[in-house]
Amino acid sequence: MSSTLLLFFLAFSSSFLQINGAEAEHLTSLKLKSPILQESIAKQINENPEAGWEAAINPRFSNFTVAQFKRLLGFKKTSRKELTSTPVITHPKSLKLPKHFDARTAWSQCSTIGRILDQGHCGSCWAFGAVESLQDRFCIHFDVNITLSVNDLLACCGFLCGDGCDGGEPLYAWRYLSNHGVVTEECNPYFDQIGCAHPGCEPAYQTPKCVKKCVGGNLLWKRSKHYSVSAYRVKSDPYDIMAEVYKNGPVEVGFTVYEDFAHYKSGVYKHITGFALGGHAVKLIGWGTSDDGDDYWLLANQWNRSWGDDGYFKIKRGTNECGIEDDITAGLPSTKNLIREVTDMDTDIDVSF
Structure with missing residues (x-):
């Protein structure tokens, strides 16, 4: 009799767990299908005097579900083994840094620093952060204003970088820029220029195919390549990060995105409410302190100018928010191919290799 009861209890327990597991899965599914923008989240932040930032229903994501928003978050962390074998840059503490710094004004001749792009419906943030930082550094170090191709890195880095529109690793992106270079935007423009052409934007865009040929008939793929000297990490210390940006230009950064971040409008962001949804990569261009005394990082996003503060955002600095x-x-720009450009323009110039 007791064995019969035991069997009955085990069968009931198994059924109960299966039902509750299915219910939890169903709730997760419902969550993913719900709108990413919630009036309740914006209200909670805007009514919180300690928040330090303003929330809004940003037009960029007015029709996005949580699942669609998650797909934009393509930053993947590099394995610890790979990180330990990568150079880590530090800077001497003797360098006096300003309290406020904005790369857009520090290098006002570099138009690319102030560009706000749009990654469309692809989790290509990891590629945008790398390519945008490198092109800025070409202007800063060599006085060359160029726009480089995110599409080249996204489509051609392959399994080395990750999964294309399903995410990638910034460190491998910079290694690709060093080993293989990246062509100009004119040669290979970004594939998702018009956004989603079908109702609901499902499924998400597939990663574009790698076609090593410029769209313009008079441009050559190999001659359009621009390179990074190397790939390196910057020590996770606010001073070293500031010094790196101050000396060499914008860098690529990755961070965890929560639900409330989609609602950012202005101020100094810090996480207040909502679940973690994934990792995102962006370009860090400066720092400062708000009127309320909050130290912040200044960053350029690639969700177009209808999101955030004209496409930019600030996030709390010094607490690893x-x-x-x-x-x-990051990586420094290389003179490879630039020498060829110079000799093409003026064959009288004597260039020694």
Whole structure:
């Protein structure tokens, strides 16, 4: 009799767990299908005097579900083994840094620093952060204003970088820029220029195919390539990060995105409410302190100018908010191919290799 009861109890327990597991899965599914923008989240932040930032229903994501928003978050962390074998840059503390710094004004001749792009419906943030930082550095170090191709890195880095529109690793992106270079935007423009053409934007865009040929008939793929000297990380210390940006230009950073971040409008962001949804990579261009005394990082996003503060955002500095100070990746621009450009323009110039 007792064995019969035991069997009955085990069968009931198994059924109960299966039902509750299915219910939990169903709730997760419902969550993913719900709108990413919630009036309740915006209200909670805007009514919180300690928040330090303003929330809004940003037009960029007015029709996005949580699942669609998650797909934009393509930053993947690099394995610890790979990180330990990568050079980590530090800077001497003797360098006096300003209290406020904005790369857009520090290098006002570099138009690319102030550009706000749009990654469309692809989780290509990891590629945008790398390419945008490198093109800025070409202007800063060599006085060359160029726009480089995110599409080249996204489509051609392959399994080395990750999964294309399903995410990638910034460190491997910078290694690709060093080993293989990246062509100009004119040669290989970004594939998702018009956004989603079908109702509901499902499924998400597939990663574009790697076609090593410029769209313009008079441009050559190999001659359009621009390179990074190397790939390195910057020490996860606010001073070292500031010094790196101050001396060499914008860097790529990765951080954790929560639901409330989609609602950011202005001010100094810090996580207040909502679940963690994934990792995102952006370009860090400066720092400062708000009127309320909050130290912040200044960053350029790639969700177009209808999101955030005209496409930019500030996030709390010095406390590793959302892991913003953990993953700083960069590289210096290379003169490779630039020498060829110079000799093409003026064959009288004597260039020694």
